[in-house]
Amino acid sequence: MTAVTTDANPQDARKAGRIVYLAAVVLLCAWVLVPLYFLLINTLSSPEAVNSFPKSFFPAFDLGSLTFFANFGGMLSALKNSIIVAALTMVLSILIGAPAGYALSRFDFRGKELFRLLILLTRAFPLPLLALPLAVLFIRTGLDDTALGLALVHTTLAIPFAVLITFSLFSGIPIELEEAAWTLGCTRLTAFTKVVLPLILPGITASAIFAFVISWNEVFAAAVLTIENRTLTAFLLQTLGEAPLHLKFAGGFILVVPALIFIFAVRKYLFAMWGIANR
Amino acid sequence: MAVIEIKNVAKTFGAYTALHDINLTIQDQEFMVLLGASGCGKTTLLRIIAGLETATTGEVWIGGRRVDHLPPKDRGIAMVFQNYAVFPHLTVFENIGFGLRMQKLPNDEVKRRVERTAGLMHIDQLLKRYSGELSGGQRQRVAVARALAMEPDVILMDEPLSNLDALLRMEMRAELKGVLAESNTTAIYVTHDQVEAMSMADRISVMHKGEIVQAATPLEVYRNPAAEFVAGFIGNPPMNFLPATPKGAGKWAVGGQVIDGPQKNKALNFAIRPEDLRLADSGLTARAKVVEPLGAHLLVTCDIDGALFRAVLDSDMTVKPGDTLTLAPQPDRVRWFDPDTTRAVA
Amino acid sequence: MNARLLPYVLILPVTLFLAVFFLYPFALVAKQAFTQGAEFTFANFRDVASHWKFPISLKNTMLLAAAVVPVQLALALLMATMVNRMKKGRDLVLYVWTIPLGISDLAAGIIWLAIFEQSGFLNSMMSGLGLVDQPVNFLSYQNPMMVFVAIALAEIWRATAIMLVILVAGIGLIPKEYYEAAEVFGASPWQRFLRVTLPLLRPSLQTALILRVVLAFEVFAVVAALGGTLFPVLMGEIYSYQFDLQNGNAAAALALIVLGISIVFTLVILRALRVPKGATI
Numbered sequence A: 001m002t003a004v005t006t007d008a009n010p011q012d013a014r015k016a017g018r019i020v021y022l023a024a025v026v027l028l029c030a031w032v033l034v035p036l037y038f039l040l041i042n043t044l045s046s047p048e049a050v051n052s053f054p055k056s057f058f059p060a061f062d063l064g065s066l067t068f069f070a071n072f073g074g075m076l077s078a079l080k081n082s083i084i085v086a087a088l089t090m091v092l093s094i095l096i097g098a099p100a101g102y103a104l105s106r107f108d109f110r111g112k113e114l115f116r117l118l119i120l121l122t123r124a125f126p127l128p129l130l131a132l133p134l135a136v137l138f139i140r141t142g143l144d145d146t147a148l149g150l151a152l153v154h155t156t157l158a159i160p161f162a163v164l165i166t167f168s169l170f171s172g173i174p175i176e177l178e179e180a181a182w183t184l185g186c187t188r189l190t191a192f193t194k195v196v197l198p199l200i201l202p203g204i205t206a207s208a209i210f211a212f213v214i215s216w217n218e219v220f221a222a223a224v225l226t227i228e229n230r231t232l233t234a235f236l237l238q239t240l241g242e243a244p245l246h247l248k249f250a251g252g253f254i255l256v257v258p259a260l261i262f263i264f265a266v267r268k269y270l271f272a273m274w275g276i277a278n279r
Numbered sequence B: 001m002a003v004i005e006i007k008n009v010a011k012t013f014g015a016y017t018a019l020h021d022i023n024l025t026i027q028d029q030e031f032m033v034l035l036g037a038s039g040c041g042k043t044t045l046l047r048i049i050a051g052l053e054t055a056t057t058g059e060v061w062i063g064g065r066r067v068d069h070l071p072p073k074d075r076g077i078a079m080v081f082q083n084y085a086v087f088p089h090l091t092v093f094e095n096i097g098f099g100l101r102m103q104k105l106p107n108d109e110v111k112r113r114v115e116r117t118a119g120l121m122h123i124d125q126l127l128k129r130y131s132g133e134l135s136g137g138q139r140q141r142v143a144v145a146r147a148l149a150m151e152p153d154v155i156l157m158d159e160p161l162s163n164l165d166a167l168l169r170m171e172m173r174a175e176l177k178g179v180l181a182e183s184n185t186t187a188i189y190v191t192h193d194q195v196e197a198m199s200m201a202d203r204i205s206v207m208h209k210g211e212i213v214q215a216a217t218p219l220e221v222y223r224n225p226a227a228e229f230v231a232g233f234i235g236n237p238p239m240n241f242l243p244a245t246p247k248g249a250g251k252w253a254v255g256g257q258v259i260d261g262p263q264k265n266k267a268l269n270f271a272i273r274p275e276d277l278r279l280a281d282s283g284l285t286a287r288a289k290v291v292e293p294l295g296a297h298l299l300v301t302c303d304i305d306g307a308l309f310r311a312v313l314d315s316d317m318t319v320k321p322g323d324t325l326t327l328a329p330q331p332d333r334v335r336w337f338d339p340d341t342t343r344a345v346a
Numbered sequence C: 001m002n003a004r005l006l007p008y009v010l011i012l013p014v015t016l017f018l019a020v021f022f023l024y025p026f027a028l029v030a031k032q033a034f035t036q037g038a039e040f041t042f043a044n045f046r047d048v049a050s051h052w053k054f055p056i057s058l059k060n061t062m063l064l065a066a067a068v069v070p071v072q073l074a075l076a077l078l079m080a081t082m083v084n085r086m087k088k089g090r091d092l093v094l095y096v097w098t099i100p101l102g103i104s105d106l107a108a109g110i111i112w113l114a115i116f117e118q119s120g121f122l123n124s125m126m127s128g129l130g131l132v133d134q135p136v137n138f139l140s141y142q143n144p145m146m147v148f149v150a151i152a153l154a155e156i157w158r159a160t161a162i163m164l165v166i167l168v169a170g171i172g173l174i175p176k177e178y179y180e181a182a183e184v185f186g187a188s189p190w191q192r193f194l195r196v197t198l199p200l201l202r203p204s205l206q207t208a209l210i211l212r213v214v215l216a217f218e219v220f221a222v223v224a225a226l227g228g229t230l231f232p233v234l235m236g237e238i239y240s241y242q243f244d245l246q247n248g249n250a251a252a253a254l255a256l257i258v259l260g261i262s263i264v265f266t267l268v269i270l271r272a273l274r275v276p277k278g279a280t281i
């Protein structure tokens, strides 16, 4: 019966399709948001509520868990370490990666393909593994257990992205704009600072934030390379076994929040960044 | 005050030779057009003059100064790009004033010059806008104004009108010519559009496969093409060619007719422009194949001994496909080319 | 600055950096993996491979990748095509769907722990609906299947976003005219997807799959948060060789094995999805 009516009435079929489509969109949004909501409930509940059963499906807006987190020995300094390492990674990866992205987008040079391949290869490499031998190297050079040491490893993780993303950003700026600046009295450097930089700055910020998030989230190398100066991820990983649930959830929440903000900040660039980089 | 001399300039990209041994002198305040089909090397030559590309060999002199090792900013040039290259992050005012600011001119001087050139290009109403708020034609004007504001010795333009629609192009053509004539700059203008070239140029350099085949005034290029390529490229429809065999004593057999020609004893190509033919009692015998009334004229495509041959006739003529026509070439407009060298024969 | 030298000057920092922090440690790992004391040997590989946990952790890692990556690919393709035809609310929906991109595997593990732990939301829901009287301990050795499902769900939840971003960017590069042409020639939406979108999306699919598969072999923190030692995976074993057993050589050997697997899969994907020269957009 229904088959007949839908056949006879394309308007209805269109409408049914539309409803299925909307339902799917809502469902997929819920799939992403609901687990986050659960984390939020746990974070905003008292430690007792977190450990009790059954759970309420609404947050109690009790700051007990977060206070406990803040007072837990070493947590706040781990949070501080995470921020320092991520900020260092952000600066390093852009300073080192952006010139290469510029070179890839503007010049044809011998070995360019090889260079691109090297960059791509690092992306296809379980990079955190490299933390193992670096741990030894760092002990010798006094970089062990420092924010800079870990930031260097995280920069290795972030650099392929930084290079490819800045490559695609620079490629989006027509070379004619730079050439026009040269004919109007600019040197290569002034053309870059007066024309390219203002146009590229939002994109560079976005890819810097991306580098920040990569470092902020990295667990393995952080756990291998820091002992006293644990980052938040390393600290949480280390205490996973014994830490009480409310501490885990509060910690997870603190991990998630900056990520949410950052993805929101770079959302406009996420897709442009990946567009050309794939080619 | 700038003569431009290009001496033995060649350019290769890997194995591909884009320019072969170019020699060209452009006089002070001359309007020189580089004309040629797409891919013939016009842009490459212009960019070498601008300093955006380095020649593989050869020298570029501007105003008596060798410049090929100087960066673009030190060559006394300004350039208008094909897609305008108007800086999107700056207002029209700051775009036009960009080069002046680079020269660290005082603010009031920048303002004076920006307003003057903006006035010249009729964009004084747009000075506060950004390029995203401009139409293609307006952007084009900004690009020209920006170059003019520099008061350069030389202004280089790479197909500046090719992105505009036909009507706007015609309007800008005349305007650009007028503005440049008043500015006393030497201009090099690249285009693939022969109408643009004919109407604007003091001299045209016709380029083909990385070489300058002929550099002469528009009329000279039209009337006395130096090579078969020029004859076939310039003019719409282009020149007609027919094989000619020598009969001795300056007589030539062409399309079953005997015609006067040069004193040579080898096969040549006879050439005539379609509009230099008229219907007569004696002449070349042609079979009309396609007849196209174009309003002002009648374009007849014919066949002479298997060769394609076009004639532009008065639109009052009644010609039908299949008709046999007798076409008389105007004697002083006949040209001869050597098929081996493709060069014109005097 | 000489224009010929400039590009090399510009890539010098990255090259030096990668030489010191990528190639050099890579060489060290390799050396460590092939030596015991000062001797060249395959013993480390033999030790690692003959350990009773190796087959399990290899199987677990592979199974997880095999379960997670295809689902993610299908889901990301579905989401990308849905977003592509969306007019209103596209930005918001895309933002929501890409949120997990910024969430670490550890955080994702913790988030799903909130659902699957014994006093968690799944149990609360099930007891609320009267399905169970007592909260079930899903994440225990009695429920290996549930542990696997929880880990797989957390991975799918977390890492579909990166594929989505790459695919949406790739679809954005395909000119609309191709779809219009296909439509004019009578292709249904499904045929357009199969005949136009998928083939033209190959470079993006390549990148997305390589990235995802390599990352799937590196799965570590999600497992640590949800399974602990119940579900051994390769990266976790490396970690425990290094720290619990203090055996750097074995850790290095296992690391090389993971690397080898990653490279093989990368090459397979590159080959399977190669784009004929000149057939790019």
Ligand SMILES: Nc1ncnc2c1ncn2[C@@H]1O[C@H](COP(=O)(O)OP(=O)(O)O)[C@@H](O)[C@H]1O
Residues within 6 Å of the ligand: B013, B016, B018, B036, B037, B038, B039, B040, B041, B042, B043, B044, B045
């Ligand atoms: N950077 C380059 N690398 C390789 N070949 C080039 C490059 N620039 C131009 N060419 C080649 O040189 C020839 C001339 O190009 P161009 O000067 O742009 O021609 P035009 O402007 O007359 O259309 C073309 O065949 C083009 O493919």
Ligand SMILES: [Mg+2]
Residues within 6 Å of the ligand: B039, B042, B043, B044
């Ligand atoms: Mg050109």
